[in-house]
Amino acid sequence: MQQSSSSLYANVLGTGQPLIILHGFLGMSDNWKTLGMKYAEAGFEVHLLDQRNHGRSFHSSDFDYQIMAEDLHNYIHTNHIDSACILGHSMGGKTAMQFACDYFNHTTKLIVADIAPRFYPPHHHEILNGLQAIDLTQVKSRKGADEALSDYIKEPGIRQFLLKNLYRTEDKTFGFRCNLPVLANRMEEIGENIGSTDVYYGPTLFLRGDRSEYIQETDRANIKRHFPEAMIETVPNAGHWLHAENPMVFFEKSLAFLKS
Structure with missing residues (x-):
């Protein structure tokens, strides 16, 4: 079932305990569809959400984690969800952390994928420059967009991930689903931290990739300060894309936590 409310677009899979999944920067709900179906088969009602300025959700010049946590609160209120397990990756992990701290009564369990509760300096310049350099008025195919992006992004897998944002508009030209101008202009917000005094005392799991530098040993004390459990x-x-690079182990570890 696909839902679109006044707040966020969602693809809802399965029935059971609500599990809300939040994608990362320049991602969308479709990135999680394969894993989402596995969680649904395991007995969860999975809500794959597009965050504001991403995917099929609305575009807005307002963009920070406090607002995105409010978006999520509006979504669960609109859809009569009392409490949910929240899983977020990267930017979505920051939203999930902020939501759990602000709306702990609506958070059953929290899973944060490869992001820590700290400030990260802006580091998406090359990606944003590459996407902005694609002349959508001249692009005739996905292959053409990929070739244009390859001048900036060498890894084919990352280009494929980014070009999921490309879609055919009603006049048959290409467009980006993400709100590229606002995301480029508000890039510093992506690295922002949750509130300095925010704490969530509920069950929490941080998952990190062994080849990623986003969660380091030096982050452990800060994680425990905000999330004691x-x-x-x-x-x-x-x-960093641990759910895509090793989905089997990611699913096993996250499901064991959700079922515990």
């Missing part, structure tokens, strides 16, 4: 586990053979 947090466990930190490592997914082997995975970088």
